[in-house]
Amino acid sequence: MDSAAYYLGFDFSTQQLKVIAVNEQLLVVYQDNVHFDKDLPKFGTQGGVHVHSDKLTVTSPVLMWLKALDCILDRMKSSGFNFSKVKALSGTGQQHGSVYWKTGSREVLNYLPSEHPLHIALQTCFSIRDSPIWMDSSTSAECHHLEKSIGGAQVLANVTGSRAYERFTGNQVAKIYKQKPKEYSQCERISLVSSFAASLFIGDYAPIDYSDGSGMNLLDIHEKTWSEKCLNACAPDLKEKLGSVVPSSSVLGNVSSYYVQRYGFNPNCRVVAFTGDNPASLAGMRLEEGDIAVSLGTSDTLFLWIKEPTPALEGHIFINPVQSQDFMALLCFKNGSLMREKIRDNCSNASWEEFSNILRSTPPGNNGHIGFYFDVMEITPQAVGIHRFNAENQKVSEFPKDVEIRALIEGQFMAKRIYAERLGYKIYYEVNQINRIFSVHMRE
Structure with a gap:
């Protein structure tokens, strides 16, 4: 591990959080994983998820993902991993999962106290504590409504790249707005799992990247902007809650001072936009x-x-x-x-x-x-x-x-x-x- 620079990659997948570090010759110098069921049993997941009584609703606890990141970074620190050599980091998240930040959470992210682990510092920051994920199939009514509002399944596919799918984020948001209006109104930012993970590292709300954003039934894939018709068909004020979209290769900024102080990261470590696991597979190959x-x-x-x-x-x-x-x-x-x-x-x-x-x-x-x-x-x-x-x-x-x-x-x-x-x-x-x-x- 004597390379001049390391590059970190994180994968927030369904069943585990994985990390890999490579040097400038792309040789692996560190890798580890936190298995949600085995390593974090207090969250009571099976296969990293909670399958609800209707057998259609499937969620994962947001705090479990935070605890997993705490665990994996603490392990790296205990092993003697030299965070100061990390020049840049990025990662992936399971596609279609969504995270709902409560109003006021941005300030908390901006000033994370380095003496507290993430799952403690951010425990009150989510209006929805259990995130709907890709395995959820409970939004059939919302899918039908979206396709009808846009002019049909093919019209929706022409704009967003896909007909309405139950796991796609726009339909999940529509369900939350309909069934939990109070929690929706308390939410100031909606992230995908990928942009949620990037937000943790930059200490601010990270934009959604183009590629992962394409799996939401909300993004016009030709104009690379949110489709107003799709947004309006799903929920009010959705454009403000989603924020901007950026190319998947965008550099979002430097790592948050929280990681500099708590783990010894170089303050100049760059954070590149995280994307979905499927787009990352195309890029990685x-x-x-x-x-x-x-x-x-x-x-x-x-x-x-x-x-x-x-x-x-x-x-x-x-x-x-x-x-x-x-x-x-x-x-x-x-x-x-x-x-x-x-x-x-x-x-x-x-x-x-x-x-x-x-x-x-x-x-x-x-x-x-x-x-x-x-x-x-x-x-x-x-x-x-x-x-x-x-x-x-x-x-x-x-x-x-x-x-x-x-x-x-x-x-x-x-x-x-x-x-x-x-x-x-x-x-x-x-x-x-x-x-x-x-x-x-x-x-x-």
């Missing part, structure tokens, strides 16, 4: 125009770099976190690895090696056989069930095992390409241009 990243997880996720988006009713268009004049597209397919594992178990004796050998033994195109496999209700498209078609385009009830395996894989990946092209992704056919495909395994 160094994707370029024409690239596509495929995350093969429980759900399959696609990240795409595109220049000319065509927003659709499936998938999302965000402002690109690396080049703000460009865009990124995101597609999520719920029936991912669990469906592949089910076919593996049924057709190849639960062996991935046998599964792969069978796949290699069958011809591309599967002799005209194709299948669509949705064990649970799919996101893209909204469909359920297993649907098999033979070479004559006739629906059949079953396939031979080798045909089943290739039908599954080809069906999944053709769907990814079709929906990606609908959002504006272009397949290059010129000799001097190529499409690069990256496969990545994502973990919480």
Whole structure:
């Protein structure tokens, strides 16, 4: 750890807070995590969240995130980490979560007492103490209202990059305004999880960045400003409560004196805007125009770099976190690895090696056989069930095992390409241009 400078990254994810420090050669010099359920059991979360009695409302305690940051910084200090070498820091937050700062909290942030941990100094600063997060699906009524107010789902997608989604912040705000008007009126700033985290480090309200702000159903992704129609459809005075939006690469300022005094940070340490976890994945993988990243997880996720988006009713268009004049597209397919594992178990004796050998033994195109496999209700498209078609385009009830395996894989990946092209992704056919495909395994 003898490098002249370090760079810190924080990730406020669903289940844990992670930190990583790299030196100027991008070598990792420190990393740690605080697991919410295990390390902070007093908050009573399961998987980092509280699932409410209606099974639709899902929240996380704001004070838990503060306590986690206290813990991880204290561990770093105890380990002898030299904070004075940190030249800049930034980070990510789980997309779509929102934090509601109570009136008067800005002054508290400006003058944080270094003798107190954050979860004590800021414990009275939130009008909503349990933040709605991306897993929440309790705002169907608000989604319908927003789409109707704007002129329909496609019109909303054309403006904000997505049709109305229950987890998106605008609809969450609308629900809070409707059900908790007093708490809403007491709120002077609404942050995303990412801008909330950045606010902690600069000691002031941090602006929302373009890319994470694209996941709110509130931002005009072409003008890069808040859509007045969307704001008005959700809640009053919302523009003032949201503040400004900035490019994702913006330097917000220097670290707060609180961290200089409490942990020994260099007062010239710069804080770069935090962004959402999905945009950060595109940036971290160094994707370029024409690239596509495929995350093969429980759900399959696609990240795409595109220049000319065509927003659709499936998938999302965000402002690109690396080049703000460009865009990124995101597609999520719920029936991912669990469906592949089910076919593996049924057709190849639960062996991935046998599964792969069978796949290699069958011809591309599967002799005209194709299948669509949705064990649970799919996101893209909204469909359920297993649907098999033979070479004559006739629906059949079953396939031979080798045909089943290739039908599954080809069906999944053709769907990814079709929906990606609908959002504006272009397949290059010129000799001097190529499409690069990256496969990545994502973990919480």
